[in-house]
Amino acid sequence: MPKFFVPECDLSAGTVTLTGSNAEHLKVLRVRIGEEILLCDTRGRDARCAVELLGGSVRLRVLETLPSRGEPTVSAVVYASLPKGDKAETIVQKAVELGAEGICFFLTDRCVSRPDAKSTRGKMERLNKIAEAAAMQSFRGRIPEVRWLPDLASVLADACEREVRAFLWEGERDASLRSALQQRALFRSAALISGPEGGFSPEEAAQAEAAGFAAVTLGERILRCETAPLAALAAVMYESGNLG
Amino acid sequence: MPKFFVPECDLSAGTVTLTGSNAEHLKVLRVRIGEEILLCDTRGRDARCAVELLGGSVRLRVLETLPSRGEPTVSAVVYASLPKGDKAETIVQKAVELGAEGICFFLTDRCVSRPDAKSTRGKMERLNKIAEAAAMQSFRGRIPEVRWLPDLASVLADACEREVRAFLWEGERDASLRSALQQRALFRSAALISGPEGGFSPEEAAQAEAAGFAAVTLGERILRCETAPLAALAAVMYESGNLG
Numbered sequence: 001m002p003k004f005f006v007p008e009c010d011l012s013a014g015t016v017t018l019t020g021s022n023a024e025h026l027k028v029l030r031v032r033i034g035e036e037i038l039l040c041d042t043r044g045r046d047a048r049c050a051v052e053l054l055g056g057s058v059r060l061r062v063l064e065t066l067p068s069r070g071e072p073t074v075s076a077v078v079y080a081s082l083p084k085g086d087k088a089e090t091i092v093q094k095a096v097e098l099g100a101e102g103i104c105f106f107l108t109d110r111c112v113s114r115p116d117a118k119s120t121r122g123k124m125e126r127l128n129k130i131a132e133a134a135a136m137q138s139f140r141g142r143i144p145e146v147r148w149l150p151d152l153a154s155v156l157a158d159a160c161e162r163e164v165r166a167f168l169w170e171g172e173r174d175a176s177l178r179s180a181l182q183q184r185a186l187f188r189s190a191a192l193i194s195g196p197e198g199g200f201s202p203e204e205a206a207q208a209e210a211a212g213f214a215a216v217t218l219g220e221r222i223l224r225c226e227t228a229p230l231a232a233l234a235a236v237m238y239e240s241g242n243l244g
Numbered sequence: 245m246p247k248f249f250v251p252e253c254d255l256s257a258g259t260v261t262l263t264g265s266n267a268e269h270l271k272v273l274r275v276r277i278g279e280e281i282l283l284c285d286t287r288g289r290d291a292r293c294a295v296e297l298l299g300g301s302v303r304l305r306v307l308e309t310l311p312s313r314g315e316p317t318v319s320a321v322v323y324a325s326l327p328k329g330d331k332a333e334t335i336v337q338k339a340v341e342l343g344a345e346g347i348c349f350f351l352t353d354r355c356v357s358r359p360d361a362k363s364t365r366g367k368m369e370r371l372n373k374i375a376e377a378a379a380m381q382s383f384r385g386r387i388p389e390v391r392w393l394p395d396l397a398s399v400l401a402d403a404c405e406r407e408v409r410a411f412l413w414e415g416e417r418d419a420s421l422r423s424a425l426q427q428r429a430l431f432r433s434a435a436l437i438s439g440p441e442g443g444f445s446p447e448e449a450a451q452a453e454a455a456g457f458a459a460v461t462l463g464e465r466i467l468r469c470e471t472a473p474l475a476a477l478a479a480v481m482y483e484s485g486n487l488g
Contacts, residue, residue, distance in 0.1 A: 069464040090334075097471050099463075138465040176488035218488040219343075219481070220313040221382045227341050234478035235487055237463070243479055244420035244462040 068141020072099040072242035081196035096134035110198035159191035194229040312385020316343040316486035325440035340378035354442035403435035438473040
């Protein structure tokens with residue numbers, strides 16, 4: 001059943017009228033009168049709807065509303081240093097599928113890509129579109145937001161109240177993400193901070209530690225900068241019972 | 245320290261001479277006499293070496309040999325239905341980083357991409373090069389092999405002796421990969437079978453079940469065909485203590 005996101009849409013009214021790109025998209029899918037689709041209000045609620053009228057706009061009858069099943073029980077935010085090329089797209093798409101609450105990009109000492117304010121804005125717009133498409137495709141109940149933060153200090157401030165605060169660092173030899181997650185039984189929120197192609201500098205690791213973030217390793221293999229945050233997110237979802 | 249793979253190389257002889265592309269690569273990296281590099285025999289053993297002579301070839305003195313730390317303690321094989329476009333490359337690269345023992349591609353009912361024998365051979369060659377590069381970059385101790393199997397029946401036969409035999413299927417509502425992994429305490433081998441863009445057919449799921457493979461879900465979110473095997477592999481590595 002196709003799923004559509006209609007931000008802030010009122011599912012309690014009995015009928016919903018789709019216009020613009022949503023209506024166009026339904027027509028491209030060649031839906032017919034009586035056919036069922038899933039509508040999501042992007043606030044964690046879905047509605048099973050039947051197509052009632054097809055014209056310039058599309059009228060839907062709400063048959064049943066239910067909580068979106070695609071939302072995990074844990075709120076995990078991925079903070080990724082801005083990578084080169086299209087790796088930010090990969091991080092956003094996969095992090096949304098895996099259940100991230102949100103994704104933030106930021107600059108660190110060793111970031112190779114350092115866009116100016118204007119191209120950063122454009123990049124965030126594109127990444128938010130990718131997040132929306134990935135949320136639809138993976139049957140999420142909300143559209144995760146992609147945000148920009150200027151630097152590591154802002155990231156540490158943004159993430160400081162999360163129960164699990166993991167700073168993924170290949171310089172850490174002992175403490176593992178696994179032990180950090182298992183020390184916090186039944187955690188409900190997590191922040192995963194990952195570095196750029198060249199990794200975090202020791203100064204950045206010290207800065208994170210001073211702010212109460214645990215440097216953790218993902219093991220003996222060196223993961224690429226786009227693989228590490230996704231593997232860590234899969235671990236968070238697995239440990240909290242949200243990956244199968 | 246840069247790492248080089250020299251297949252079947254004898255680390256016990258005291259010195260190793262690199263020729264061809266390995267020697268070229270060392271020169272591109274502008275290594276100097278006395279500088280240290282890591283050499284891997286692709287059989288799970290690494291050697292710390294010092295550059296002794298730089299010419300048309302490069303002579304290295306073996307300072308110390310040690311087991312490759314990058315090899316996980318669990319042998320996991322990813323069996324992925326051949327996806328469209330460059331997703332096979334993504335699966336190979338990330339599966340090698342995450343620690344897969346090997347990767348097999350095969351055709352299923354709903355595969356969109358159905359290359360002929362010649363282009364399959366070419367594709368496997370390219371994918372094996374990607375596996376080699378990913379193994380070097382992630383500091384593996386072996387180069388995982390990428391193989392082609394004609395169909396699901398061959399996959400089920402190939403994987404039948406693995407302790408964990410998981411058939412990732414979005415049609416499964418109850419049994420989770422997590423329960424399959426946790427039922428097998430201290431498993432040492434796993435097979436993860438994943439479907440194409442349109443998923444496995446119910447007939448294929450029945451075929452796998454009849455062969456003793458457990459259909460398992462990865463949860464409520466629908467993962468893309470390249471994300472599902474990688475998330476499952478991350479879960480296998482996490483559960484077995486090989487991801488941090």
